[in-house]
Amino acid sequence: MSDYSQQVALLELQLNNDSNRCLPAQLATKALIKEICLSPKPGLVDMNNSGAHRDMDFQTFIQSISAICVWFERFYQYGKTSALHDNNLFLAGIRPIGIECEQAMFKATNQVNTHKGGIFAFGLLLGAIGKLEQLNLPINIQSICNEVSSICQGIVQSELKQNNLTNSVGEKLFKRHNLTGARGEAESGYATVRNISLPIFQQMQKNSYDEETCLLQAMLHLLAFNQDTNVVSRGGLDGLAFVQEQAKNLIKQGGIINPKVRENLYQLDSELIKRNLSPGGSADLIAITWFLSQYNG
Ligand SMILES: CC(C)(COP(=O)(O)OP(=O)(O)OC[C@H]1O[C@@H](n2cnc3c(N)ncnc32)[C@H](O[C@H]2O[C@H](COP(=O)(O)OP(=O)(O)OP(=O)(O)O)[C@@H](O)[C@H]2O)[C@@H]1O)[C@@H](O)C(=O)NCCC(=O)NCCS
Numbered sequence: 001m002s003d004y005s006q007q008v009a010l011l012e013l014q015l016n017n018d019s020n021r022c023l024p025a026q027l028a029t030k031a032l033i034k035e036i037c038l039s040p041k042p043g044l045v046d047m048n049n050s051g052a053h054r055d056m057d058f059q060t061f062i063q064s065i066s067a068i069c070v071w072f073e074r075f076y077q078y079g080k081t082s083a084l085h086d087n088n089l090f091l092a093g094i095r096p097i098g099i100e101c102e103q104a105m106f107k108a109t110n111q112v113n114t115h116k117g118g119i120f121a122f123g124l125l126l127g128a129i130g131k132l133e134q135l136n137l138p139i140n141i142q143s144i145c146n147e148v149s150s151i152c153q154g155i156v157q158s159e160l161k162q163n164n165l166t167n168s169v170g171e172k173l174f175k176r177h178n179l180t181g182a183r184g185e186a187e188s189g190y191a192t193v194r195n196i197s198l199p200i201f202q203q204m205q206k207n208s209y210d211e212e213t214c215l216l217q218a219m220l221h222l223l224a225f226n227q228d229t230n231v232v233s234r235g236g237l238d239g240l241a242f243v244q245e246q247a248k249n250l251i252k253q254g255g256i257i258n259p260k261v262r263e264n265l266y267q268l269d270s271e272l273i274k275r276n277l278s279p280g281g282s283a284d285l286i287a288i289t290w291f292l293s294q295y296n297g
């Protein structure tokens with residue numbers, strides 16, 4: 001068994017052993033476990049190092065997952081009980097749960113932001129699945145993503161274009177560079193995942209590569225194409241262009257199935273650490289890629 005599979009199995013036992021929890025909540029927890037274990041992830045926290053982060057490490061992420069996974073059931077149940085609400089009301093109702101979950105994360109990590117983007121995304125995905133289930137509608141990649149997109153319809157317009165007041169990282173970057181970040185990705189129904197990383201992940205699976213290799217290849221494509229506001233907040237648009245160019249170069253060489261590229265990933269990790277660049281948004285999308293792959297067909 002690879003280090004990745006061993007660590008995933010260990011953490012599954014430790015963090016995901018409550019069989020009373022609904023399946024979507026268990027899958028979301030699994031997705032976060034797989035993301036943190038996947039290594040090497042350039043600039044990000046993984047099993048090898050803390051990437052470009054000085055305030056968090058692998059253990060911080062385990063504490064974070066342990067604190068937030070108990071909230072996943074709440075998002076799903078909210079989706080069921082609020083299935084008949086219109087989309088605006090649905091979103092307004094799920095946000096306080098998201099904020100409470102964020103607070104639980106900050107408490108568990110000593111105020112470090114490990115999964116703010118992940119909570120936002122999985123809150124919406126689990127809420128959408130609960131709603132679909134309650135309405136007896138089909139549950140698959142397309143229907144889940146359509147539902148998140150409907151729930152978030154107008155969120156970029158209303159929170160980034162009009163009421164851009166709180167000056168969160170996302171709001172500042174929208175003003176400066178027109179980047180729509182986590183909100184844009186949700187409103188598009190996870191277009192970057194559906195159009196880029198998920199097809200790559202599925203193609204690799206079809207070609208019988210192991211899960212770790214499939215996820216690393218999906219990650220390379222996210223690094224190459226995702227407009228990651230975390231990278232921009234630390235390194236500006238030049239930082240984003242650098243990460244994307246490097247990843248595109250590795251893809252051109254065949255990606256992760258070329259053993260030389262696997263080696264180069266370690267070099268890219270060192271380079272991003274040196275430049276203080278961390279693709280935290282892409283980390284979330286890795287987890288979402290795996291999660292959605294479980295709803296294929
Ligand atoms: C809507 C919110 C997510 C608001 O947050 P904000 O206005 O800050 O929005 P964004 O910058 O757009 O994104 C927030 C996080 O989303 C991830 N992200 C970034 N780019 C993308 C992208 N293109 N697609 C998808 N997701 C993206 C990213 O999260 C990850 O990185 C974080 C760790 O990185 P780090 O570098 O450590 O970040 P900081 O500590 O902030 O900075 P440093 O000082 O270290 O440099 C980690 O969170 C990852 O998950 C972005 O950070 C949302 O917060 C909100 O409204 N919350 C309320 C709850 C809610 O509404 N929930 C709804 C339903 S549950």
Ligand SMILES: Nc1ncnc2[nH]cnc12
Nearest residue numbers: 036044045114280283284
């Ligand atoms: N592995 C990781 N490293 C840094 N930031 C992240 N945000 C989500 N996952 C992350």
